[in-house]
Every structure is written in C-alpha cells, then in structure tokens.
Amino acid sequence: METREKKWFWTMAAPAVTGFVFFVLGPMLYSLFLSFTKFDVVSPPVWIGTGNYSYLLHDDPAFWPSVRVTLIFTAVSVPLALIIALIVALLLNTNVRGIGVFRTIYYLPSLLPSVASGVLWVWVFDPNVGLFNSLLRLIGIQGPGWTSSVVWALPALIIMSLWGFGGSMVIFLAGLQGVSRSLYEAASLDGAGPWEKFVHVTIPQISPVIFFNLTTGLIGAMKVFDNAYVFGAASGAGPGGPARATLFYVLNLYQKAFNYFHMGLGSAMAWLLFIAIMVLTAINFLLAKRWVHQAN
Amino acid sequence: RDSRVASPRELTWMLPSDLDRPLYEGILRDFAQAHPEIPIKPVWVTPGQYQVKLRTLLAANQAPDIFRCGDVWVANMLPFLHDITPLVERDAQQIDLDDIYPEVRAASCYKCRYYFIPSWYNVSLLYYNKKLFDERGVAYPRADWTWDNYIQAARKLTYRRPNGDQIWGSDMTTGWWGEWLIYVRQSGGDLFDPSVERCTLDSPSAVRGLEFYFDRMSQYHVVAPLGFSPPNGFAGGKIAMLPGGHVGSWVTYNKLPNLDWDIQVMPRGPFSQKGGEIAMDSWGISKTCNNPEAAWTLIKFITSKDGIRRQVLDGHLSIRRSVSAELKQQLTSRRPANRDASYRALQFGQRIPQSPDFIELAIDIVQPEVDLMLQGRQSPKQAAHKAAAAANQFMKVLGRSRSKG
C-alpha cells in the first residue's frame, strides 16, 4: 500500500515539485553562485569571491541607508497594521446586517493594485492640492511636502501601507470566527467583562493567527517593493528619493540589478535579505513558544 | 503568442509610447509606402521603462534592430551597437552631414566613430512665461543676462496675486543633475575630471555652482519650497521661468493654449556662459541586426530633410540648418518665437561625461547628497564633499573595475 501511495504522492505532487525545482530551487542556487561573481548580463559572470558582499557591507553608500529605511518601516508599520487590523476585525466580527459591505470596504484597499494605490496616494499626498494637506488646511495646519521631504516621505509610505491592512484583517476575522462562543459564555459566567474576555479568551485563542500575521507581515515588510517603486516614480522623487529616504532594501536591489546591471551585486543583496528574513523568522518561531497557544 | 516575435525579414523598431507616438506612426506609414520591401515592426514601450526594457532585451539577446540611443547611454551600450561609421561615410553625400549643426554632429560621435544618427537634440534653455512677465512689467530675458539679472527678475516675479495665487519667479529641477550641473559648469567646476576617473564636485568653483542652485530657494526665495512647487510646474502657468528646461516639452507646451511662452539662452555664470547640456535623441542599429542595410535605410529616412521637417512641424527642434532656414517663415507664428536661441545655445552646450558609470554615479551616488542639501540638512559645501568622496569610493571599488572589466 505504501508503494502505491508513494506513487500517487509523486504523481500528484509532480507539477508543484517540478515548479519548485525549476523556478525556485534552481534559480536560488544559481543566484547564490552569481552573488560571488561580477556579472553585467552582457559578458559571462566572473568569479570575484566575496567581493560583492564586502562592497555592500563596507563601501556601498546606499546599502546601510536602505537597511535602515527597511527596518524603520518594518518596526513601525508591522505592529501598527497588526493592531489596527485586529481592532477592525473585532468590530467586524458580528452578524449585523450589511456587515458584508463594511468588510468589503475595509478589505478593499488591500486589493487595490499597488500601481493604482501608489498613484492614488502620491496624489493624496500632493502638498498643494492633495487630500491630506487639504484636510489639514481645513483645521488650520500647513501640512508638510510629504513626498519630497526626507522626514515625511517614509511616514507617508507607512501611512499608505497601513491603508492596506485588510489582508491581515480578514485573517484575523477568520481566526475570530474560530473562537468557540461557549468560551466567551463561560468567561462571562465566570464574571469576566469585555476587557477580561479580550485578554483572557480572545488573545490566547487567536494567538496562532496573530503569530501568522506577524510572521507574514514581517516577511512582507522586509520585501516591500511595489509601493516604494511606484511611489518614487509617481511622486517624481525618483526611485528611493528624496535622499534615499524611501530607498527600501529591495528597491535598492532592483536599481543595482536592473538599472545598472550589477547582477552579481544584486544577487548578493538578495541573499543577504533572504538570510536576514530566515533569521528573523527563526527568532520569531522561537519566541512564539512563549506566547502562542498551540491548538493541538 | 510566439507569433508576435518578428519574422526574420521584419525589422523591429523599439519606440517609446509617448506623445510623439502619432508622429512616429505617420513616419512608419510613409516609410511603408516608400520602402514596401522593408517591413518594419514597431515595438512600443512605456517611456519610463524604455531603458530597462532595452537592457533586458539586450541581455536576452532579443535586441530590437533599431532602438533609441541617446548620447547619455552610448558609452554604456557600446557592445551592442552596430558601428555605422562606414555607412555614414559611404552615404555622406546623401545624408548631407554638413547640413547638420556642427555641435550636434560633434556630439553624435563617440571616440570618433558613429554609432547613431540624431533625429533631434536637446539643449539647456531658459523658458519663460510672457504673461507673467507682462503682469509684473518685467522685461523679457535677454541673451546677455547674468545670474544676477536672472535673480533680480525672479524676485520681481515672485508675488502673490490678489486672488491668493502664489506665483514663483523660477522653477527648479530636482531629482537629477539636469539643472545643478549647468551651474556647476558655469561657475568653472565640473562633476568629473575629463577622463571621468575622479569626481571633482568638491572643487570650490563647483561648490559655487551648487550654492547658486540652492540659494535661489534658501536665500532669494524665488523658488517654491521643496515639494510645494505648483501643480505641473512651468506648464501650470504659475511659474515665470524655467531654467534648463527640455526641448522635448515644446510639443506639450504648445498644446496648452493659455501658456504664452518663449525661450532664451541660459544666463551667464561667473565663469562662463558655457555649461548647458547637449543631448541627442538618436537612433542606433543593433549589432545583432541581420539586415543593417535596411535598418540604415530607415534611419536615413527618419533623419532625412523630409523626416526632420515633419518632426520640426510636430514641435521638435531641427538638427538641420536647411530645415531651420526653410521653415523659418512658417514657424514665426509658432512658439517659441525666439527659436534662434535654441540654435545659439548650442555653442554654450556641453555633453555629459562619456562614461558607462555616469548615470549611476550621478543619480545613485551624488544626487542623494544634493537632495539632503535641498532639505537644508547640509550646506552645499558639505554636500559636494560628501558626494565627491562617495563617488570616488564607488569608482575605486566598483565603477573602475567595471569599466575596465
């Protein structure tokens, strides 16, 4: 029987495994190789050992700024998005009539193509005629020149990315729907009020979902590209501009690899990122043992 | 879907899908009539993506037979370009090289070889809004203006209309070298030494240029604060002068009936009037093209007198003296009235440094420091020194090894 199932296993998994080998594993290993070479696409790669890595870590004026931007973005936007998503999910987790409309409204922005939302937000942040400063002006505040200010460009991008919290929200919503109602009932008979129920029932019960959202959120934040790229292009600040204030790590990578064809350098950057994400995820998993309640 | 890949006999021509598209569609139509034996397949791409697309196609060994190849990129793309010098020399008569403005012709050579033929050129000019000058009773810019004249005018032109509209005396180009490099050169400095092996932005005269660039905003307040430039800049009609503007904008400026604009050569700097940029918009042939002769026919068609004439009529700048002369009458009713300035400016023009690393250096290494300067985070001097240090480090470690490799 086992041989029979094994045969079927491979039949069924064949497409995915083929895809994995050809489109993921193979390219991954090849890019590992490239990261030790100088390769400008035109001529064949030349082995230069760890040259790319040492250039990045020591000499590249853009590398550390892009790391900084990415880390700030991650540290601010991930927790904020998580908290907002959870609060909204809690509010949306009822059966009130018309709740579907609300769910759609909150989820909608995350469905918007990043090109469209990038364009939209650049417009919203336009210092003169944009929505944001127009609203601020209504209450008598002269808003900053968002997209062209080293100080405000990143916050603007963070606000824009927060707008798309809908993705984690639906997952929270799904998690909340999985919490047994009788636990809440038991808690209310035990004398718990709404806050105690939230702290002692909701949070532990959805901790795996929080963990999932946290993990994917961190990975996603480290990999931000689309928003930053469109933002730079549409705001006229140029990719990563002004003054590298929105030069996200992957955007930097993209510039190096695809604008200037330092493919080896780009591969090295990609691998550094991959390793960083793996380490972060591993730490995350280790910490999770302390606070995530495993259902089974 | 593979059927979309051109059949072997067909020539592929990669074109940016911008406002000139109708123009090129017309050229394609006429060429098909004139040369039915040479089928052309246009490949339209997003203008902003043109370079990336081209690069990836080159890398994929699927290069289009004919592609746009400004002088900015030529150093970079040399390995992919067909050396058309023999063709140019053979057909010198037919293409009438002498008819082309000498500065343009000079700028079309790379190390004395021809790799492309320009269809029009860009040169740095001072654009101005006549209506705003009239409104403030300021005299129009003159060819002998200095920086000071320019600043004085700009100050007068910076004001608030009774209805609350803020008018700015001048625009400022941010995000790339377009404007500051002019001032750096006009004050006697340059970004690089002639061999492009060392960044010289930290020289006192170069710093002087940067200071002028920056002071317009920080000292004279004739330029809108960073980010608060009125919507659509000069075209929006709220900015009186645009120094260093691009001739590519003529087409669109002329589509705005309320914009009464004209041009003048750039004001003179403390060191010289020279320093504006000359750039070519040109067409080259891919090394992989299996019928260069046919491609050459197309390029000749585009850059022939007829070809140039239709481009000029569409709003572009003529590279041929004969066409300029011929159309002079016809164009007087057209803006810019002072079309001559654009020819005169050629003598003040300079090419950007011919190095494969120039763009990366200017945009990714130097520009961030200039940005910080504009933010008021550092003085022009600090910016210049930091940029130079970073650029030199780049060239030492990556750029130089690259250009040698």
Add this chain to the structure above:
Amino acid sequence: MASVVFEQIYKRYGTVTAVKNLSLEVRDCEFMVLVGPSGCGKTTALRMIAGLEEITEGRIKIGDKVVNDIEPRDRDIAMVFQNYALYPHMSVYDNMAFGLKIRRMPKSEIDARLAEAAKQLGIDQYLHRRPKELSGGQRQRVALGRAIVREPQVFLMDEPLSNLDAKLRVQTRAELIKLHRRLGITTIYVTHDQVEAMTMGDRIAVMKDGVLQQCDSPMEIYRKPVNLFVAGFIGTPSMNFLPGTVTESIDGELVVDVKAFTFDIPAEHKERVAGMKGRKVILGMRPADMFDASLKNPVGVSARNCLTALVDVVEPMGDIVTAYLKVGDAGVCEVDLVATLDGQTGAKSGAKMSVLVDVSRSHLFDAETEEAIY
C-alpha cells in the same frame, strides 16, 4: 443557594418559538432535570437562566430577585457546558481559578478552595496540565470543579455527560448525585437521555416543542405519565403503544380492543373508563410488564391476558433479554411488541412463544388528545 422560578417564559427566535409559556419552580437545593427530545428548548431555557439568551416574555427569578435584566456575571450562577468550554490555553488550576481571580479573591483563599474541590473530584494531581492533556472524564471533572469553586447559588449543566463513553457516563452519574448531596446547591440539569433524567433528578421536567409536559419525581413520571409523549419518552425500551377502541366484552365488561386481541381494564381504573365505550384509545404497555409465560408467573399477574407471539429478534443482554415480538395475523392486524424478558427465557428468533401481560400496569390514552386516561 436559591430557588429558580420561571414565570410564563417565552423565547422566540424570529418566527421560531423555542420556549412557550414555561412556568416552573425549581426549589432551593433541588436537583431538577430538564429532559426532552432534541430541539425541544431545554438548552434555551437553561441559557435564559444564565443570562446568555434574552428573555422574550415572562420573568425569571433566582431567589427573590427578578434577573431578566441582570448581566450573566452578576447572577451568581455557574454552568457546566456540554463541551466543557475549558479555556484550552490555561492550566487546570487557572481554569478553575479564573472566575475567582476576576472577582479579586485573595490568592490564599483561591488556593484553599481549589485544593478542596480538586481533592473532592480527584483531579489534584492534574492541576498543572492543560485540558488537552486530560481524558474526557478528567476534563468533565475540571469543568465541574470550575463550577464548584465558585460556590454559586445555582448550578446549570447542559448535557455534561454526553461526551463521555457509556461506562464513564454511568460512573459519573453517581458521582454527580453524591456531589449534589454533599454541596446541596440548587442544580438544573439538561439532558435528552431519559436514563440520566430518571436516575439523577429529584424531579424531572419533560419538555416537548418548547412546552413543559410534566414535572414530577422520576417514579411518578414513569408510573403515571400524563400523556402519550411522556409515556413513550421515559423508559427504555419504549412503552409499546397499541391503538384500539374501548368496547364491551361478552360478559358486559368494558375492555380495550386492539384488533389482535383484547385487554382487560384494571379494576381500579374501571370507573374512569365508564361511559367511554366506542372511544378511540391507545393502550400502553411497558416492555418490562410482559413475561415469558413458560417461566414461573410473577406474583399477582393474572394469567388471563396471555398472548401468543412470534419472536422476531432476540437481543440477549446478560440477565435480561429484549425480545421483539409480532402478535396477531400477519398482514391483517399484526402488531409489533417489545418485551424485556428474564434471561432464562427460551425465546428463540423465529419461534412462537406465550407472553403474559401484567394488565394492572397498563396505560390508556385518548387517541385524539393523547392525554392519559389512566
């Protein structure tokens, strides 16, 4: 400790009326079982006491206080849920202590109470385990413990045994009874299992379709069901029902004619049936009130009501045998009967046998109203 009183309670969900005009008093310290088939409104009634469902109409009093508008947390009740609803992320200790901690009881007192309850329930060695590390029976006890430590006025239990296997259920049943005796807390216990109801309740309230049918002690309900539904619902195997008519026998006595044969009417009920001649009725007969005539006759059972039956299926159960019988002519007036016979019976599937019926224990119902006549 307190009594619980339902006063004309209604509960409607949209168009569904889950509970209809329920009036019931659960006395102080009583163990009251709400029993009825699935969907009859037991859970709804219980949850209204807890405050987990709103009351559509009527009043519920705990002790002397009308609780309609009091929050669940302020009603001083504890509930054991069918699936226990233990907090899966808390240890047994924390599960039990949760309600006390929230009420800000000093830790020393919590520990004391928990220790006592855990000892009583025999779960003291599991206090640091998580619920998922416990067996079903242990979990059940933790759920109980959580309720006990609170020392509430009223216990509510919603089918607390239904997730346990048969053996454990029997065992826990007895433990629950002992516990109730020891603590003396008013308990309302919901089940759909009439065996549980019979064995556990001081009194049983039988419900059907949201309506209370009968509320009385188990024996009273077993012996004197007020209608066809209660008679059929209580007792296993179910009471045999034979539709028939009240007629006059040759000797002028009123008898019940169920086609296949006729039954005497017990002397003590004759009076009640007088004048009902011709009335359509349903005769009820418990399986335990039928005997194998070939064995020694039980005392006091008249040999008059003896039937010949075809044995269809025999289910041996040790000392007792359940026999599925067919009586009367096949196809004409055949009737199915179930009898629980002594294990020594020789009844064999497919064979004929004589069955003695203890008519004195028979029941009679009006076929139309389904109310009991006797």
Add this chain to the structure above:
Amino acid sequence: MASVVFEQIYKRYGTVTAVKNLSLEVRDCEFMVLVGPSGCGKTTALRMIAGLEEITEGRIKIGDKVVNDIEPRDRDIAMVFQNYALYPHMSVYDNMAFGLKIRRMPKSEIDARLAEAAKQLGIDQYLHRRPKELSGGQRQRVALGRAIVREPQVFLMDEPLSNLDAKLRVQTRAELIKLHRRLGITTIYVTHDQVEAMTMGDRIAVMKDGVLQQCDSPMEIYRKPVNLFVAGFIGTPSMNFLPGTVTESIDGELVVDVKAFTFDIPAEHKERVAGMKGRKVILGMRPADMFDASLKNPVGVSARNCLTALVDVVEPMGDIVTAYLKVGDAGVCEVDLVATLDGQTGAKSGAKMSVLVDVSRSHLFDAETEEAIY
C-alpha cells in the same frame, strides 16, 4: 459471501503495536462483533481487512484468497464508517450509486439495486436530498444503503451507531440484526459498547491492548468470562470485584474470605478450588445476582449468603433500581458494591438494607494471572 480469517496478524505503528498476534476466523455469514476499550486495536484490525492499513505481519484471507497485497477496491468489501462518511455534496442517490458508477454498472441496474435497497431501509423518499438534510438515523441508513447496494462479500462496520442518540441506537440495533439475517452477508462489527456487542453478535471477540481475550457467543462470554478483564468489561453495571483469599471455614469447607465477610464456593466448582487454600483470588459478583432480602427470595438462592449494607446512592430506572452499597466496617474493610434491585425495593439512600447474594453465579479469578478459576 465469504469467511474472513486472521492468521497471526501483527500491526505496528513505529513502536506501538496496535494488534498483537491476532488469529480469528469469522465464518461465512456470521455476524462477528469486535469489542474492547478505546485504543485496543479494533479499528486497526477492521481497517486491515479493508486494506486501508498495511499488515505488518501475518495473513488475512477473505474466502480462500490471501488479500494482503490486494487493493481495497478489489477486495469486494463494503464498509460503514463511524461518521458515515457520506459525501456531503452528493444526493442520497448519488452517494449510494457512487461505487456502482465507478464500476461502470449500467444505469438501469444501478436504479434497480438502489430502489430495492432504499425500500428495504425506508429511505426511498429521501433519495434526492443531501445528507445534511437528513436526521442522524436517516444518514445512518444511507450509509448502510451505500454498503448494501454493492452486494459485497463482507460488510465492515466501525461503530456505526455511536453517533445516534440512545433511543435510535436501540432501534437501529434491531434493524441491523434483521438486515443481516435477510442478506446473510458476513459482517464484522466494531464497537466499544458491550451492550451492542452482547445484543448483536453471533459471536463476540473481546480485545484488549491489541490482544484477543476471548471469542465466543454472547451468553457464553457473559456467563463464563475467561479472565478478569472480560468479566469486568462485559455486563453493565460492571461486575463487582472483591479481592480475597481462599480459606477454610470452621466447618472445614473452602470459602472465599474477602475481609468484610466470606463467600461459599458453589458446589460445582469446589473441585477446581481444591488445594488452592491460601491463594490470593478475586471474587466476581454481577450486580444482577444480588437481591433485596426483604422482598420475596428468588427461587434457588440460598439465604445463607446475606449481607448487611449501607445504601449510598439509589438510581431509579423504572422497574429496576441501581443501588450503590457499602459493606463492612467503614475505614477498615469497607467494600463498594453495585446491585441492580427490583423496582419495588424500599432501599433508600443512607439507610441500611439486607442483600442476598446468589453465590451459585459468582466468579473467581486468580489475583495474579487474572485468569478465571471458575
């Protein structure tokens, strides 16, 4: 129809041995029940017949064919699962027809078979419903129907009744027996409920920890359990076990001394016990073999073995009462006993009563080997 033979079957999961050296023959047309506590390997044994688990060691034969290496689909068996495993997205008709369609049976024949099976099972009016629109009992019948229409050689059923409520379970039990009698297909039925095992099986195989304990007819197993485990497992409430010693009484007879009192050894077993003086033993006594001495003595029960007991809990169940008794001096040699007494007993919780024991039905087990002595 075919017999099913296990020949020294082992099943190991890693280090766990789920089934140990099982040899068992299920005869053609027999209704065999596998019973045992949870985790004893019943399901594993069944699934090996179906081919859903690999056999680690040994051979299984269906009919004359060794099936170890035959695919489930080719074994010509049908299985009824505990949760029925009805395809929720298919109508009852499609559920039942699924296996036949796969085997490319002509539609006319499928319809004929389905019609017949549906009529037999009384589900013909539901053929177009989805499973979720059916009650538990109806679903159970559809699951059965799906097995029947296949007309397999062997039926395998894994706790098919455990999701039904008590009443329905009793009813379906009888239906299954009838069905088996009508179709005569070899059936292997897994349950952990000994009542089901007792009432349904032609023979019962009792398993524990993967090992077959005893395989015999229900009555034989009830009356002559081969060891302590079987004795305790079969019968409800469980047999009372009293640890004791074989000693000599004043009158020189061997008796069993269980501290609180002594029991006679029935005459027919005296021989077997001879020479066992001093042996540690366990005396077994079924609750049904104890009587309220204040009622009329059952025939043949010697009045000699009469105990005084304290009534702890009384569970009335209609005509029978389960009494939880305490015998002997509290704290010294107190023993808990369970007795099922006649419903007319006056036993009251907390009161004393006299209990008569039918020693002729008592059992004796070696305390060490736990094997039955008699």
Add this chain to the structure above:
Amino acid sequence: MSERINKSPIGPVAALVIGSIAMLLPLGWMLLTSLKTFPEVLAYPPVWWPAHPQWNNYIEAFRQFHFAGYLRNSLFLVALNVTGTLVSCTMAAYAFAFLEWRHKNILFGLLLSSMMLPGQVTVIPLFQLYVKLHWINTYWPLTIPSWLGCNVFGIFLLRQFFLTIPKDYLNAARIDGASEWLILRKVIIPMASPALLTVGVFTFVGSWNDLWGPLIFLHDERLYTLPVGLMNFIGMAGTAEGTPWHLMMAVATTMMLPIVMLFFFAQKSFIEGIATAGIKE
C-alpha cells in the same frame, strides 16, 4: 466579542462607519478626480466636487491608452493563472494532506520556506532561464509557474483545509473503487469549495495586480497588462502637460471594479475558507 449578537451594538457600528469613511476617503477622492476636468484637477485651492462629472474621461482613457487591449490581456492571464493555480495547488495539497510518503513533511517544509524568499533572489537566474527557453516577451513566464504550483501559499492553505476533511471520506471512496484522481475530482474538490474560492480570489488579485512579472518579462506593448498600462500613464508624468491625473484615476477605478465585485460577492465563503483552513503553523 459579545455573546449577545442580536443586541445591536451602537458604539461599534458607529466606529465602523467612521473608520470606513477614513478608508473610503482616498477612494472617493480617486473617483471624484476621475470625473473632473483637467483644470479642475489642477485647481488650487482644490475643487472637491466636479462641476460636471466627466464620464468622458473613462472613454478617453479607454481610447488613449489601449485600455481594451490591456484589459483583454489581464483577463487572459488572470484566467490562466487562476485555473493553473487551482489545478496544480489542489493536486499538491492533496498529495501533502492525504498521501503518505516518508519524507513528505521535510519536502513540505522546504516548499513553505520559499515563502520567505524575496522574489528578487530568483529573478535574475529566472530571467536567464527564460532567455534560454526563448520565453522573454511571451506569456509563458507569467503562466507556467502557476501551472507548476509556484503559489506556495495556495498549497499551504488548501492543505490546511484538506486536513480538516476526515480521511474516512477518502477511505469510503477507495473501498468504493475510486482511484486517487477520481477521489480528488469527485470527493475532495466539491467539499473544498470555500478554500478553492479563497485561493482563487488570492490568485485573481495577485495576478490582476501583478506589476513585477509583466514589467520584467514583457516588452511588446500589445502584451501589456493593466498595471503596466497604468505605469505607462505615470511615464507621461515627465512631459510638460503634466500627469493626466483624471485619466489615471479613471483607469485605477476601472481596475479596481472587478476586484471589488469579486470580493463583495465572495466575501463570506472567502473568510470561511480561511477560517476552516485554520492558520496554524
């Protein structure tokens, strides 16, 4: 939160309404801008409400920017990707959920870890690969991976869902004589429709919005999809006439519509799909 769901909670509903206004404001701005004239777009101080809604902008956008062609391409790719992902991910998830192979968990872990991989790690070699295969400027690079199960999240989600399906359904079908194919098609897929819908929606959105792939692998404008088409508009920003914000907003609005509709109608099953799959690591 509240066990009394039937009591209508005023506070939360009010919060929801205020929140959704905040969410909708940018979108409303987008919609209004798409109906303005160009001068209105540039007006300062800003005009909130267009004097005469310019529905023409939509027609103009369609005409000027080959919208119809981009739309057709986008739909074509979305259709291929959704089908491909559903087919390949379902198969893989079935294998990982139901079929036994000793090392399958290691393989699955490996597969999952590729979710951590930044797409940029592989894009360079992939590009080389596609060059070798002559796939550049074709739709192969944008479709084949999805047919080969490269949507690992989809596999993950479906596998989690499948694990909640009792194995007895499969056993019943196996005994009934069904092959694994038949079980997958006739038993599992119909039962997993919420999860399939969820994965389908995710894939739809992902493919519909994908900028990176078409940007890198397509060069021929006739092959472009909507996001790349919109990038075209942004490319116009460099020209002096200024960004045609009103037309861009019209395109953005049109791009969003199908997704809004999709989610609105699929919303319940979509969330159910995620909920039953249970996000547990």
